[in-house]
Amino acid sequence: MTRHRSDWSNSDSSEGFTLLEVLVALVVMGFLLVGLSQGTRFGLRAWDIQARMIDEHGELDAVDRALRRLIQQLDPGTPTTGSTLAGTARQIVFTSDLPMAAVAATRRADMILAVDAAHRLMLRWTPHMHAVRIGPPPALQDAELLRGVDRLEIGYWRRDGVGGWLSRWSDRELPALIRIRIVFVEGDARTSPDIVAAPMLGRQES
Secondary structure (H helix, E strand, O other): OHHHHHHHHHHHHOOOOOHHHHHHHHHHHHHHHHHHHHHHHHHHHHHHHHHHHHHHHHHHHHHHHHHHHHHHOOOOOEOOOEOOOEEOOOOEEEEEEOOOHHHOOOOEEEEEEEEOOOOEEEEEEEEOOOOOOOOOOOOOEEEEEEEOEEEEEEEEEOOOOOOOEEOOEOOOOOOOEEEEEEEEOOOOOOOOOOEEEOOOHHHHHO
16 A cells, blocks of 8 residues: 555656746746847848848949940040030030930930039930920939939040049040049948949940
């Protein structure tokens, strides 16, 4: 009879967990949940940063390609009128082909590339008319290329190489090279390599 009571007592004590074991398990589980939540938060943060960097680089790449194409497609003018390009260190006035053929009746447009007071890199253009206009000139169209830009630093390279990079251009012929440096506002961590392109290169290849 005594042995039977002892067996029952041992069997009962081997089932379930003690209060101490339950508390330890809860503490361990709490540490695991904290670690998992921190890891998940870190992963989401890293994903967000990476996605933002990809978007920024994609935007800069698109602007780089667009400006290179505009420079390569510059209109050299005629022997009578000379070059259509007039530029300073902060803006360029020129005639070139628009990137999208559907935005106007003609791809050729008179353009101004500059940064406005709201720190936006803007391309302002009107359709280029070969004939004498009848009536008022068309209104300027604005295309925002990039935000957060403090200024442009533009240089022009003569075909004979004399004088190095010039900060102003008004010659009758196009420069051999044009360099555009995009300077972002203070506190903006973005950087963009210099855009250096040769006018007429695109026309020669096409």
